Amino acid sequence: MLSIHCFQFFLFSICVHISTVFIYFVYYSDLISTKYIQDIKPEYDYIIVGSGTAGSVIAHRLATETNYTFIVVEAGCRSHALLEAPVLGPFFHGSLLDWQFQTVPQKHACFAMKDRKCKLAQGKILGGSSKLNNMIHVRGNLSHYVDWFHGKHTKEYIEKQFEFIEQNILHLNNVQYQSDLSDAVLGAAKELNYDKLDTDFKLGFRKNIVSQNNGKRWCTSDNLDVNKHVVTNALVERVIFKGNTAVGIKIILSGRQSSIYARKGVILSAGAINTPKILQLSGIGPQKLLKTIGIPVVKNLPVGENLQDHIGTGLDFVLFNKSVSISAVDMINPIYVLNYFINGKGPWTTPGCEVIGFLSTKNQSGPDLQFMVLPVGLSSDRGSLLKNNVNIRDEVWDKYFSKSFDSYVGTILPLILHPKSRGHVYINSTDPKAPPLVDPMYLSHESDRETLINGLKLVIQFVNTKSIQNIGGYINQNHFPGCEHFEIFTDSYFDCYIKHLTLTSYHPVGTCSMGLPDSNKSVVDTSFKVLGVEKLYVADASVLPTLPSGNINAAIAMMASVFFDTSIKVKNHIPLCYANDLFAEYLFDVCFDR
Numbered sequence: 235m236l237s238i239h240c241f242q243f244f245l246f247s248i249c250v251h252i253s254t255v256f257i258y259f260v261y262y263s264d265l266i267s268t269k270y271i272q273d274i275k276p277e278y279d280y281i282i283v284g285s286g287t288a289g290s291v292i293a294h295r296l297a298t299e300t301n302y303t304f305i306v307v308e309a310g311c312r313s314h315a316l317l318e319a320p321v322l323g324p325f326f327h328g329s330l331l332d333w334q335f336q337t338v339p340q341k342h343a344c345f346a347m348k349d350r351k352c353k354l355a356q357g358k359i360l361g362g363s364s365k366l367n368n369m370i371h372v373r374g375n376l377s378h379y380v381d382w383f384h385g386k387h388t389k390e391y392i393e394k395q396f397e398f399i400e401q402n403i404l405h406l407n408n409v410q411y412q413s414d415l416s417d418a419v420l421g422a423a424k425e426l427n428y429d430k431l432d433t434d435f436k437l438g439f440r441k442n443i444v445s446q447n448n449g450k451r452w453c454t455s456d457n458l459d460v461n462k463h464v465v466t467n468a469l470v471e472r473v474i475f476k477g478n479t480a481v482g483i484k485i486i487l488s489g490r491q492s493s494i495y496a497r498k499g500v501i502l503s504a505g506a507i508n509t510p511k512i513l514q515l516s517g518i519g520p521q522k523l524l525k526t527i528g529i530p531v532v533k534n535l536p537v538g539e540n541l542q543d544h545i546g547t548g549l550d551f552v553l554f555n556k557s558v559s560i561s562a563v564d565m566i567n568p569i570y571v572l573n574y575f576i577n578g579k580g581p582w583t584t585p586g587c588e589v590i591g592f593l594s595t596k597n598q599s600g601p602d603l604q605f606m607v608l609p610v611g612l613s614s615d616r617g618s619l620l621k622n623n624v625n626i627r628d629e630v631w632d633k634y635f636s637k638s639f640d641s642y643v644g645t646i647l648p649l650i651l652h653p654k655s656r657g658h659v660y661i662n663s664t665d666p667k668a669p670p671l672v673d674p675m676y677l678s679h680e681s682d683r684e685t686l687i688n689g690l691k692l693v694i695q696f697v698n699t700k701s702i703q704n705i706g707g708y709i710n711q712n713h714f715p716g717c718e719h720f721e722i723f724t725d726s727y728f729d730c731y732i733k734h735l736t737l738t739s740y741h742p743v744g745t746c747s748m749g750l751p752d753s754n755k756s757v758v759d760t761s762f763k764v765l766g767v768e769k770l771y772v773a774d775a776s777v778l779p780t781l782p783s784g785n786i787n788a789a790i791a792m793m794a795s796v797f798f799d800t801s802i803k804v805k806n807h808i809p810l811c812y813a814n815d816l817f818a819e820y821l822f823d824v825c826f827d828r
């Protein structure tokens with residue numbers, strides 16, 4: 235048996251090395267072409283920093299609905315068709331396509347990770363984190379978004395924005411490949427009286443809808459004319475101000491510093507970790523922090539505070555005595571590879587997570603917990619990739635995860651939807667290349683731990699259903715290393731377990747919160763404008779004041795679209811029109827104010 239595991243490890247390791255070499259090739263060929271080909275003008279109407287989910291929605295709408303000049307400035311490289319296969323997502327973690335952020339050592343979480351630091355992958359590539367993500371498309375609960383805008387936009391308006399994005403910007407499919415675990419979990423949910431999930435997220439389960447086009451990953455950046463509108467491998471250092479008006483940005487391109495100017499506005503869409511970093515480097519942030527670092531204060535605002543994330547636990551918690559999916563080794567079967575490249579079908583299209591569910595640990599009508607169901611676990615690849623992605627310590631690996639090698643693993647991952655723990659992102663140097671200190675303070679609020687403990691109990695309930703028993707499911711009975719002194723599956727054991735095995739779902743938000751101008755928690759107003767300065771906007775994950783009820787990519791795209799409508803179209807008196815649905819509009823390709 236040991237020799238099979240060694241062989242599997244060897245095989246996976248070869249795949250990891252091949253993908254690493256290919257990523258180097260993609261990265262460096264773009265770097266060289268950046269030097270000789272990319273053409274940047276000194277001034278545009280708008281500058282967009284970051285080509286991720288949000289930046290690309292804004293760029294696409296600027297290109298297709300206005301005559302404004304603009305440029306998207308992206309620190310990462312262009313992608314490559316071979317990197318679009320959904321199954322390859324985990325290979326990008328820790329690579330040149332990832333900012334490779336880690337948390338500072340955590341007081342209440344991440345004990346099973348090296349130095350108590352959890353890794354927090356974020357995409358550094360054209361398309362941003364949407365090139366690394368699991369492609370799950372969830373609208374979330376619309377009434378939360380109405381609250382974010384303090385009533386400025388109605389639920390119907392938000393719904394229209396989602397419809398617009400779903401019809402014009404994303405490609406959405408049902409998952410193209412499913413394991414036996416999917417149907418078993420849906421069967422279990424039925425046994426436990428959960429409904430099928432409807433659109434306005436309440437409680438219930440469903441198979442995933444994913445952002446894919448013919449089985450290939452689809453990102454908002456895939457709409458862009460890259461040669462015309464994007465410069466890659468260009469790191470934005472800071473915003474340039476004239477008085478209190480943003481007039482441009484300083485960048486490092488091909489090792490050289492230069493400036494680009496914007497007539498109408500600078501839009502920061504660099505994500506929830508990098509946008510606060512750029513603002514702080516530009517003198518917008520907590521006064522005390524900026525003074526300590528020696529940066530002149532342009533505006534004292536709580537930039538970088540209010541960091542939140544959907545936190546979960548439970549990898550390799552559910553085991554099976556028979557296979558519930560094809561094995562990781564099967565993934566390199568040439569038939570599956572060809573099926574993907576020729577038909578856009580089969581296991582290579584897998585987003586990882588096949589089913590999602592929304593539950594309440596408090597018997598309420600709205601969810602406080604999400605389940606993500608994956609037919610793999612941490613030990614599936616025998617330690618060649620995922621162990622490093624999650625930063626697991628060797629001792630924990632040897633004592634716990636490697637013990638699952640002789641079983642089959644699947645994952646029912648409980649995630650807290652509305653955590654109360656809050657952390658921060660602070661720079662600790664004036665060097666734009668230095669990563670900021672990311673302290674999410676995971677699980678620092680006791681109620682978050684309570685929710686997750688109840689979540690693990692719900693996982694056990696699911697595993698005890700007939701549907702899961704029929705496919706040979708059972709709970710891993712090994713004590714988690716570090717928690718041996720607690721009686722297994724008691725509340726105190728689970729409390730210890732989640733503090734050790736703390737997992738991010740890579741959903742950091744909130745670090746440049748949207749809110750009312752007189753609140754001391756707001757960084758941008760409900761028009762996405764940075765408070766107290768002119769012509770500077772933030773539109774990305776960082777403006778979300780709280781976490782949505784579900785995966786966040788669609789909500790970020792929706793926010794970017796609202797930003798475009800309200801702060802570019804309406805502000806510049808360009809009529810709003812979601813579809814040319816009047817005959818005259820259709821005929822003359824215009825929109826009328828309604």
Ligand SMILES: Cc1cc2nc3c(=O)[nH]c(=O)nc-3n(C[C@H](O)[C@H](O)[C@H](O)COP(=O)(O)OP(=O)(O)OC[C@H]3O[C@@H](n4cnc5c(N)ncnc54)[C@H](O)[C@@H]3O)c2cc1C
Nearest residue numbers: 284286288309362363367368369370470508775785786787
């Ligand atoms: C591994 C993973 C799995 C996920 N799974 C899902 C999922 O299944 N469903 C879901 O809904 N959400 C998922 N998410 C979350 C979702 O993808 C992100 O929240 C979303 O893409 C963030 O969008 P954004 O525009 O705020 O930032 P990003 O998409 O991260 O874009 C920011 C861009 O700015 C660039 N940038 C940053 N700093 C600079 C600088 N100084 N100069 C120039 N450019 C810069 C970055 O390189 C990047 O391209 C996942 C995320 C990850 C990482």
